[in-house]
Amino acid sequence: MNAIKFAAAAILASTALTGAATARDQVQIAGSSTVLPYAAIVAEAFGENFEFPTPVVESGGSGAGRKKLCEGVGENTIDIANSSSRIKQSDIDLCASNGVTEIQEVRIGYDGIVFASDINGPEYAFTPSDWHNALAAKVMKDGELVDNPYKSWNEIRSDLPAEEILAFIPGTKHGTREVFDEKVLIAGCEENGADKAHEAAGAEDVEDACMALRTDGASVDIDGDYTETLARVDANKNGIGVFGLSFYQNNTDKLRVGTMGGVAPSVDSIASGEYPVSRPLYFYVKNAHLDVIPGLQEYVEFFVSDEVAGPDGPLSAYGLVSDPELAKTQEKVSNRVPMGALN
Amino acid sequence: MTDMTADKPAASTGPARSLLKVGERTRKRNAAEKRFRMLGLAAVVFGIVALLGLMTSILSNGLSSFNQTYIALDVYLDPAKLDKNGNRAPEDLRKITTFTVQPLILSAMQTMLEERELAAEGVNAKQAAALISKEAPAELRRYVIANPDQIGETVSFDLLASGRIDGYFKGRVTMESAALDRNISPEQLMLADQLKQAGLLELRFNWAFFTAPDASDTRPEAAGLGVAILGSAYMMLIVLVLSLPIGVAASIYLEEFAPKNRWTDLIEVNIANLAAVPSIVFGILGLALFINFVGLPQSAPVVGALVLTLMTLPTIIIATRAALKAVPPSIRDAALGVGASKMQAIFHHVLPLAAPGILTGAIIGLAQALGETAPLLLIGMVAFVREYPGAPPEGFFDPASALPVQVYNWTQRGDPAFIERASGAIIVLLVFLLIMNAVAILLRRRFERRW
Numbered sequence: 001m002n003a004i005k006f007a008a009a010a011i012l013a014s015t016a017l018t019g020a021a022t023a024r025d026q027v028q029i030a031g032s033s034t035v036l037p038y039a040a041i042v043a044e045a046f047g048e049n050f051e052f053p054t055p056v057v058e059s060g061g062s063g064a065g066r067k068k069l070c071e072g073v074g075e076n077t078i079d080i081a082n083s084s085s086r087i088k089q090s091d092i093d094l095c096a097s098n099g100v101t102e103i104q105e106v107r108i109g110y111d112g113i114v115f116a117s118d119i120n121g122p123e124y125a126f127t128p129s130d131w132h133n134a135l136a137a138k139v140m141k142d143g144e145l146v147d148n149p150y151k152s153w154n155e156i157r158s159d160l161p162a163e164e165i166l167a168f169i170p171g172t173k174h175g176t177r178e179v180f181d182e183k184v185l186i187a188g189c190e191e192n193g194a195d196k197a198h199e200a201a202g203a204e205d206v207e208d209a210c211m212a213l214r215t216d217g218a219s220v221d222i223d224g225d226y227t228e229t230l231a232r233v234d235a236n237k238n239g240i241g242v243f244g245l246s247f248y249q250n251n252t253d254k255l256r257v258g259t260m261g262g263v264a265p266s267v268d269s270i271a272s273g274e275y276p277v278s279r280p281l282y283f284y285v286k287n288a289h290l291d292v293i294p295g296l297q298e299y300v301e302f303f304v305s306d307e308v309a310g311p312d313g314p315l316s317a318y319g320l321v322s323d324p325e326l327a328k329t330q331e332k333v334s335n336r337v338p339m340g341a342l343n
Numbered sequence: 344m345t346d347m348t349a350d351k352p353a354a355s356t357g358p359a360r361s362l363l364k365v366g367e368r369t370r371k372r373n374a375a376e377k378r379f380r381m382l383g384l385a386a387v388v389f390g391i392v393a394l395l396g397l398m399t400s401i402l403s404n405g406l407s408s409f410n411q412t413y414i415a416l417d418v419y420l421d422p423a424k425l426d427k428n429g430n431r432a433p434e435d436l437r438k439i440t441t442f443t444v445q446p447l448i449l450s451a452m453q454t455m456l457e458e459r460e461l462a463a464e465g466v467n468a469k470q471a472a473a474l475i476s477k478e479a480p481a482e483l484r485r486y487v488i489a490n491p492d493q494i495g496e497t498v499s500f501d502l503l504a505s506g507r508i509d510g511y512f513k514g515r516v517t518m519e520s521a522a523l524d525r526n527i528s529p530e531q532l533m534l535a536d537q538l539k540q541a542g543l544l545e546l547r548f549n550w551a552f553f554t555a556p557d558a559s560d561t562r563p564e565a566a567g568l569g570v571a572i573l574g575s576a577y578m579m580l581i582v583l584v585l586s587l588p589i590g591v592a593a594s595i596y597l598e599e600f601a602p603k604n605r606w607t608d609l610i611e612v613n614i615a616n617l618a619a620v621p622s623i624v625f626g627i628l629g630l631a632l633f634i635n636f637v638g639l640p641q642s643a644p645v646v647g648a649l650v651l652t653l654m655t656l657p658t659i660i661i662a663t664r665a666a667l668k669a670v671p672p673s674i675r676d677a678a679l680g681v682g683a684s685k686m687q688a689i690f691h692h693v694l695p696l697a698a699p700g701i702l703t704g705a706i707i708g709l710a711q712a713l714g715e716t717a718p719l720l721l722i723g724m725v726a727f728v729r730e731y732p733g734a735p736p737e738g739f740f741d742p743a744s745a746l747p748v749q750v751y752n753w754t755q756r757g758d759p760a761f762i763e764r765a766s767g768a769i770i771v772l773l774v775f776l777l778i779m780n781a782v783a784i785l786l787r788r789r790f791e792r793r794w
Contacts, residue, residue, distance in 0.1 A: 060725075076641060
């Protein structure tokens with residue numbers, strides 16, 4: 001009987017305490033695992049330099065983060081969603097239906113996507129067309145659309161190395177995959193004329209046809225993180241992995257990066273737009289929380305300040321490509337300008 | 344048996360067998376036994392080899408995280424930079440940022456290299472300062488705010504060396520890899536060697552690994568398990584306080600009082616089923632029930648503990664029921680026979696005798712809960728948390744991390760130095776589990792009675 005009483009008392013005590021403990025004093029952030037390292041760097045510096053507690057940063061994916069943001073207004077919902085792709089109209093509608101009407105869109109910079117192989121392997125100079133030829137289900141050969149016949153890179157273009165085709169690309173749940181599809185596969189499809197052939201063959205959706213990948217094992221989806229991709233490249237010396245620029249920069253002693261269209265990826269070549277495969281990174285702020293959660297406004301302003309997100313800041317040193325229009329973002333953030341409907 | 348029926352006709356017509364000579368059938372049986380023994384032994388050897396492989400991989404990767412490289416540096420706390428107004432007012436001092444402190448380290452490094460006449464070719468002042476962790480400015484800032492009277496003095500600090508330098512003295516980074524690495528150059532490593540010869544750089548036991556909070560990707564050398572250990576301890580405390588009484592009460596009722604009918608059968612089957620439910624399911628339940636419905640805060644140890652309690656309960660109930668069942672009925676009969684009520688018989692006689700078994704079950708259930716990550720993923724505990732949770736009971740509602748979560752987080756980081764940290768965290772987790780299981784075995788050995 002004592003045990004039952006004790007248990008009942010414990011449950012009562014814990015529920016009673018919830019009332020006392022709801023006042024949240026730290027910023028809560030969730031979302032993209034690509035943005036996570038940058039958000040962690042900023043959160044850490046924010047905690048060090050301000051009187052506010054260090055924000056809590058969760059990962060879990062861009063889409064999951066935006067959904068959490070749109071769950072509603074209140075202290076047990078998050079304040080900021082990190083996202084490696086732009087918010088969708090469906091998210092905005094979901095937000096609106098849950099009472100989250102004002103969302104700020106903050107673009108923090110650009111992230112490059114690089115193609116890297118084992119450090120001891122040969123050098124690769126790719127074009128988007130090469131990647132489409134290597135990975136697509138149907139490719140152009142001798143002017144005709146055929147099932148992908150290529151086994152090694154030099155069959156595609158004779159000046160590529162004679163290595164077996166094996167690519168580790170991000171799985172479909174990653175935001176990186178969208179960029180890969182759009183900037184590499186579809187761009188390559190247009191480059192080598194496969195899109196015209198698909199159209200002529202009566203494909204319902206030419207883009208979908210271009211993005212369809214071969215299923216014979218030459219293209220491997222990685223649903224985990226870049227660390228998993230790195231481990232796979234390490235185990236398969238002829239494999240080529242798709243990485244974020246910052247991850248590559250931390251592992252330059254293990255990876256050799258390939259060029260794309262003749263341009264090597266770097267913070268500079270991405271900032272100038274020469275290197276084609278990059279994408280903007282965002283976070284989304286729930287405006288209703290700005291005056292409720294202590295430190296939220298300060299965190300947002302600190303994130304986009306010159307000394308953090310500028311070209312000489314810690315984010316840039318870690319591999320984020322600084323946004324040339326940072327000043328505009330800073331102004332928007334200090335005026336708390338909410339985003340409108342997507343066009 | 345099949346052998347016997349098959350061989351029967353042959354046996355009856357065959358030659359007479361001697362006990363001294365080993366016959367065909369006996370040889371076959373002996374060979375079969377030998378084969379089985381070999382297979383059994385092979386299974387054990389395979390298990391041991393797998394365990395050894397795992398342990399050597401974890402230990403060789405992780406043991407080095409218990410040591411850390413520090414660089415001794417005399418830093419001149421320049422009043423012109425730190426206290427422009429010259430009034431040492433605390434509110435002004437708090438405005439010092441790590442960005443203003445960074446140049447002090449740069450100039451301190453330069454002064455040290457000049458004074459000691461250390462120089463490596465091809466290393467400029469900025470690269471020399473990069474030998475020191477990015478955590479150092481924060482340490483300096485904290486020191487200045489705590490000791491404003493030291494501004495204008497030269498203070499000697501033991502600062503963390505950067506992750507790559509630390510890796511060099513642990514064998515993770517070599518001259519060859521540094522030549523390819525954009526974060527460190529062989530010249531910087533040579534400078535680090537000179538610092539070591541001058542006695543300014545040393546490896547020390549890494550207490551901070553157990554006390555410091557997590558750190559961002561740019562400073563793996565500063566990352567520690569402090570918040571995770573505290574978070575795990577809070578959760579285990581709540582799990583123990585909730586699941587042991589509830590579990591024991593439920594099993595006593597089910598075992599001793601409840602009538603045996605189809606309802607109790609149904610409950611029994613469901614408890615056994617619950618024990619086998621994947622833990623992520625409890626996470627989904629926790630998110631829906633404790634966070635969305637009850638409105639408990641995200642990332643809080645109390646939510647994690649409630650979820651883990653649900654997960655541990657079936658284990659404890661099953662163990663407790665087995666322990667109660669193992670107490671012979673003669674004990675109950677004797678107690679009832681001398682006039683004890685049923686409750687007296689149970690609480691005075693049966694429960695004390697079953698206690699070792701119950702405690703063993705509880706500890707094993709707790710050990711299981713300690714190593715669980717999946718349910719915590721959904722309730723926001725898999726996160727970057729740097730702030731220590733407060734003292735209980737309010738601290739139960741502050742965000743915290745947990746040990747297995749920290750392992751998971753660190754394995755996903757880009758900097759290879761985090762692999763060492765993750766393996767170190769696994770060792771810490773294993774030590775905790777080992778202690779818990781050892782206590783369970785000890786309890787059983789000392790107090791268990793065989794009937």
